[in-house]
Amino acid sequence: MKPNIQHVAEKAQVSKATVSRVLNNNPQVKGEIRERVLRAIEELGYRPSVIARNLATNRTNNIGLILPDITNPYFPVLARGVEDAARRLGYTLYISNTDNDPSIEQEIIYKMAEQQVGGILLISSALDEQTVNELTSLRTPIVLCDRLIANKPFDAVLIDDYKAAAEAVGYLIGLGHKRIAHLAGPRNIQSAESRRAGYLDTMHAAQLDPFISVGSFSYESGVHQMGAVIDEYGPTAIFAANDLLALGAMQEINRRGLRVPEDISVIGCDDIAYCSMSRPTLSTISIPAYQIGVTAVQLLDDQIKGVSTGSKNVILDHRLLHRESCSGVDQR
Amino acid sequence: MKPNIQHVAEKAQVSKATVSRVLNNNPQVKGEIRERVLRAIEELGYRPSVIARNLATNRTNNIGLILPDITNPYFPVLARGVEDAARRLGYTLYISNTDNDPSIEQEIIYKMAEQQVGGILLISSALDEQTVNELTSLRTPIVLCDRLIANKPFDAVLIDDYKAAAEAVGYLIGLGHKRIAHLAGPRNIQSAESRRAGYLDTMHAAQLDPFISVGSFSYESGVHQMGAVIDEYGPTAIFAANDLLALGAMQEINRRGLRVPEDISVIGCDDIAYCSMSRPTLSTISIPAYQIGVTAVQLLDDQIKGVSTGSKNVILDHRLLHRESCSGVDQR
DNA sequence: ATGAAAGCGCTAACAG
DNA sequence: CTGTTAGCGCTTTCAT
Numbered sequence: 001m002k003p004n005i006q007h008v009a010e011k012a013q014v015s016k017a018t019v020s021r022v023l024n025n026n027p028q029v030k031g032e033i034r035e036r037v038l039r040a041i042e043e044l045g046y047r048p049s050v051i052a053r054n055l056a057t058n059r060t061n062n063i064g065l066i067l068p069d070i071t072n073p074y075f076p077v078l079a080r081g082v083e084d085a086a087r088r089l090g091y092t093l094y095i096s097n098t099d100n101d102p103s104i105e106q107e108i109i110y111k112m113a114e115q116q117v118g119g120i121l122l123i124s125s126a127l128d129e130q131t132v133n134e135l136t137s138l139r140t141p142i143v144l145c146d147r148l149i150a151n152k153p154f155d156a157v158l159i160d161d162y163k164a165a166a167e168a169v170g171y172l173i174g175l176g177h178k179r180i181a182h183l184a185g186p187r188n189i190q191s192a193e194s195r196r197a198g199y200l201d202t203m204h205a206a207q208l209d210p211f212i213s214v215g216s217f218s219y220e221s222g223v224h225q226m227g228a229v230i231d232e233y234g235p236t237a238i239f240a241a242n243d244l245l246a247l248g249a250m251q252e253i254n255r256r257g258l259r260v261p262e263d264i265s266v267i268g269c270d271d272i273a274y275c276s277m278s279r280p281t282l283s284t285i286s287i288p289a290y291q292i293g294v295t296a297v298q299l300l301d302d303q304i305k306g307v308s309t310g311s312k313n314v315i316l317d318h319r320l321l322h323r324e325s326c327s328g329v330d331q332r
Numbered sequence: 333m334k335p336n337i338q339h340v341a342e343k344a345q346v347s348k349a350t351v352s353r354v355l356n357n358n359p360q361v362k363g364e365i366r367e368r369v370l371r372a373i374e375e376l377g378y379r380p381s382v383i384a385r386n387l388a389t390n391r392t393n394n395i396g397l398i399l400p401d402i403t404n405p406y407f408p409v410l411a412r413g414v415e416d417a418a419r420r421l422g423y424t425l426y427i428s429n430t431d432n433d434p435s436i437e438q439e440i441i442y443k444m445a446e447q448q449v450g451g452i453l454l455i456s457s458a459l460d461e462q463t464v465n466e467l468t469s470l471r472t473p474i475v476l477c478d479r480l481i482a483n484k485p486f487d488a489v490l491i492d493d494y495k496a497a498a499e500a501v502g503y504l505i506g507l508g509h510k511r512i513a514h515l516a517g518p519r520n521i522q523s524a525e526s527r528r529a530g531y532l533d534t535m536h537a538a539q540l541d542p543f544i545s546v547g548s549f550s551y552e553s554g555v556h557q558m559g560a561v562i563d564e565y566g567p568t569a570i571f572a573a574n575d576l577l578a579l580g581a582m583q584e585i586n587r588r589g590l591r592v593p594e595d596i597s598v599i600g601c602d603d604i605a606y607c608s609m610s611r612p613t614l615s616t617i618s619i620p621a622y623q624i625g626v627t628a629v630q631l632l633d634d635q636i637k638g639v640s641t642g643s644k645n646v647i648l649d650h651r652l653l654h655r656e657s658c659s660g661v662d663q664r
Numbered sequence: 665a666t667g668a669a670a671g672c673g674c675t676a677a678c679a680g
Numbered sequence: 681c682t683g684t685t686a687g688c689g690c691t692t693t694c695a696t
Contacts (some may be wrong), residue, residue, distance in 0.1 A: 004689055015667045020691060028665060051386045051448050052689030055672050060383065062447075070408040070415075071605075080403050083429055092447055095427045097415055115394075115424055116383050219609065247609055254611075273405075277551065277579055279586075279611045336673055347683045352675060360681060384673030387688050 003044040012040035023048055054116065063300060064094040064112040066105065067123045067145075071097075072217065072244060073272040074289055075123075078145065081293020082121060089301050091118065100186060100217070102126040106134065113138050119300040121293075124149050125188050141303035143296045147190040153311040155303065157296045159318040161191045164285045165198025167320050168239050168267050173206050176329035177237040177265065181211040181229045183222060183249060185241040192217070195241050195269065211235065215245060222248020230256065236264060236329055243268035243275055243284055250278065250325065261327035271321060280324035288316050335376040344372035355380055386448065395632060396426040396444040398437065399455045399477075403429075404549065404576060405604040406621055407455075410477065413625025414453060421633050423450065432518060432549070434458040438466065445470050451632040453625075456481050457520050473635035475628045479522040485643040487635065489628045491650040493523045496617045497530025499652050500571050500599050505538050508661035509569040509597065513543040513561045515554060515581060517573040524549070527573050527601065543567065547577060554580020562588065568596060568661050575600035575607055575616055582610065582657065593659035603653060612656035620648050 005023075009016045014033060021029050022037045029037075040046070054060045065082050067075050079095060086093045094112060098105040102125050112120055119141035124131070132152045135142060144156035172180050182199040185192030196212065203210040211233040215221035222245035229235055230253075240246035246268030250260050260266050260280055268275065271286035295314055302308040337355075341348045346365060353361050354369045361369075372378070386392045397414050399407050411427060418425045426444060430437040434457050444452055451473035456463070464484045467474060476488035504512050514531040517524030528544065535542040543565040547553035554577035561567055562585075572578035578600030582592050592598050592612055600607065603618035627646055634640040 006689080016690080017668080017692080018666060021666085024691085030665060033666080047446060049387075049448070049689050050446055051383070051390070051392065052672095053691075054383045055381075055387045055674085056689075056691040058383070058672065069412075070402065071412050073405060073408075076402040076405075076408055079427075080401075080429065083402075083427070087428070092426055092443065093428070094424055095411075095415070096419070096425070097412065111424065114379060114382055116381070219605070251609060273403075273551070274606050274609065277583060277606065277610065338673080348674080349676080349684080350682060353682085356675085362681060365682080381673050384688095385675075387690090388673075388675040390688065 003046045005046075005048065008037065008040045008044060008046050011044060012037045058116075060116050060118055061091050062094060062115065062117045063091045063119045063121065063297070063304075064096065064108075064115075064117045065121045066096050066098060066108050066112070068100045068125060068217075069097050070095065073274065074242065074270045074287075077272075077289040078123075078293040081290035082297055083293075085294040085297035089297065091297075091301075098125060100125040100189065102131065102188065106131065109135070109138070113140050118304045119143070121145055121296050121300060123147055124190075125186070127188055127190060127193075141300055141308075143300045143303070145292055145296050148313075149190065155299045155308070155311050155313070157292050157299065157314045157316065158191070159287055159292075159316050161194035162198040162201075164269065164287075164318045164320075165195040165239065166202045168269070168285055169199050169202040171320060172237045172239060172265060172267065172326065173202070173208070175237070175265065175326060178208055178329075179211075179233065179235045180208065180237045180239060181213065181233050181235040183225050183229070183238060183240040183245045184212050184214045185217045185245075187214065189217075192241050199239055217242050217244060219244045219248040219251075221245060223252045225249070226252035227256075230258075237326070238264060238266045240266065240268045243270045243272045243282060246282055246284070246325075247274060247278060250280075250282070260325050265326040265329075267326055275321075275323065278325075283323040283326045284321050286319040286321050288318075291316055335378045337378075337380065339376060340369065340372045340378050343376060344369045390448075392448050392450055393423050394426060394447065394449045395423045395451045395453065395629070395636075396428065396440075396447075396449045397453045398428050398430060398440050398444070400432045400457060400549075401429050402427065405606060406574065406602045406619075409604075409621040410455075410625040413622035414629055415625075417626040417629035421629065423629075423633075430457060432457040432521065434463065434520065438463065441467070441470070445472050450636045451475070453477055453628050453632060455479055456522075457518070459520055459522060459525075473632055473640075475632045475635070477624055477628050480645075481522065487631045487640070487643050488645045489624050489631065489648065490523070490645070491619055491624075491648050493526035494530040494533075496601065496619075496650045496652075497527040497571065498534045500601070500617055501531050501534040503652060504569045504571060504597060504599065504658065505534070505540070507569070507597065507658060510540055510661070511543075511565065511567045512540065512569045512571060513545065513565050513567040515557050515561070515570060515572040515577045516544050516546045517549045517577075519546065521549075524573050531571055549574050549576060551576045551580040551583075553577060555584045557581070558584035559588075562590075569658070570596060570598045572598065572600045575602045575604045575614060578614055578616065578657075579606065579610060582612075582614070592657050597658040597661075599658055607653075607655065615655040615658045616653050618651040618653050620650075623648055 226249040558581040607614040
């Protein structure tokens with residue numbers, strides 16, 4: 001039979017309360033007694049019941065990570081950051097996928113709240129006020145990663161997507177490109193929208209004619225969109241909203257007998273591992289995914305422990321990575 | 333204040349027990365009363381406390397997935413299979429990384445057992461009897477994925493690694509290759525050992541001189557090992573224990589001015605998404621990772637529900653995928 | 665510094 | 681079919 005706190009108490013000839021105190025490192029237990037309890041615990045092989053503790057304290061040491069799709073190579077890196085940081089702080093981690101579907105997202109949020117998670121890390125696919133209201137009514141600590149929601153005051157860790165996109169497009173323009181198309185992500189994703197805006201504004205500022213193709217952040221979508229972009233626009237350069245799209249685009253460009261970067265330059269966003277394995281290697285905006293995960297957990301921990309000083313957005317630095325997939329337009 | 337079961341009972345003018353019954357879909361509650369309770373629940377916005385239920389029943393609806401590294405593109409696919417199946421069955425999913433370190437693995441197993449998970453899905457890096465003993469002493473349902481432990485009778489879902497390796501090497505031999513090197517995985521990983529054995533036996537059976545380089549299942553390791561293999565062995569073909577190694581090998585082959593497959597053929601194992609994006613595309617052994625995840629959850633669910641009929645190993649089919657990275661040796 | 669006792673919110677016999 | 685009554689194993693006042 002599995003021993004409980006009562007058994008330990010009897011064996012050590014103390015009360016349950018005292019056992020509980022040494023379990024929780026309460027300093028006001030005298031050395032000798034503490035020793036006795038510890039020995040009893042040892043001899044019985046006693047392990048406190050997390051479940052019972054949860055009920056008594058009405059909280060858990062679990063946190064949840066809700067993300068679009070762990071199968072997209074960007075997210076595992078972020079998830080590793082989260083897991084490593086969470087484990088260091090003694091949290092156990094739930095992970096769930098939404099497939100960028102706001103209704104699934106909501107369902108999962110409720111499920112996690114129901115599990116009494118201490119807090120939630122959310123990479124959201126929802127932009128609307130309603131989601132915000134439901135989220136706040138949960139009264140569960142929340143930290144947003146990568147994507148804001150309706151500019152509402154949740155803690156968040158992200159990069160400056162607008163600026164990143166502007167830099168990427170500016171880089172292409174600096175290379176002499178004039179026909180630069182954008183492979184955009186889904187319209188319900190905030191970071192995708194910011195990148196899109198950064199693209200558009202930069203194109204307009206340079207008096208260039210923009211062209212946007214909307215897709216779904218996947219490799220297949222990149223392949224498919226790229227075909228249409230070539231047919232309808234005839235670009236010399238592509239700014240893709242993420243690397244998977246960029247990789248798909250490169251694939252289609254090659255399939256048509258065109259070359260990267262000689263015929264069409266391509267730049268992506270995220271800096272997933274494949275970027276440096278592909279041929280040519282893919283220039284991109286590097287996002288510190290691991291660090292985002294780590295930072296988000298810290299913010300969440302602050303909220304949970306109640307040391308949080310008002311909501312804050314942490315903007316981490318991105319970096320434009322020059323690899324082989326972009327070249328000057330006059331090299332053609 | 334958050335309503336509890338007592339509040340609902342009062343509002344509906346019934347006992348807590350009755351409320352509990354409708355909560356658990358106990359059919360023996362009369363229609364009219366059930367309606368009343370449901371209405372009360374609705375009006376109060378009552379949500380049962382999972383924590384309290386866990387304590388009362390002494391079990392949770394959580395299961396844990398313990399894997400080497402979610403950052404290796406093979407595992408997210410398996411994890412998606414697990415998550416989708418788990419969600420369908422009403423389980424919430426913990427995920428944790430071991431980095432193939434047996435001591436971390438053990439620590440995580442204990443942590444999860446402590447969380448009173450209903451069961452554990454384990455991709456283990458441990459081969460020894462001791463691990464087995466500790467695992468069985470936990471009395472927590474366990475299903476192994478991909479990798480067995482000391483051939484002990486745990487439920488497991490995997491492929492026939494030995495046979496897969498033999499097929500891959502046989503394929504290379506059929507292409508006319510004689511100098512076929514193997515980039516092997518860590519020695520503490522059962523699947524890696526089986527693949528290694530499959531390679532060795534097939535080489536010996538064909539009277540060929542084998543060459544093995546041991547690494548760590550990573551792209552960087554592939555790059556590094558490949559250099560040594562070229563210098564020390566001079567292969568015309570490579571069988572890598574996983575795709576990341578194969579991709580790294582291709583990278584190094586190219587860096588040295590050699591070509592795949594003209595100078596050296598390469599075949600991997602796993603069939604991660606990137607295999608069909610690379611240039612040349614990578615021939616490999618396809619492993620049904622998603623299906624492994626789904627199947628493993630089903631077995632675990634059976635164990636948890638107690639309908640399990642003795643321990644069983646489910647062997648799923650692999651498939652040799654012919655892509656561009658292998659060619660006949662006489663084409664050189 | 666330690667103990668006694670009252671819960672935390674739910675489930676599960678057992679009665680009726 | 682519904683209610684009564686004990687717990688589940690721990691934490692946490694409140695005394696001592």
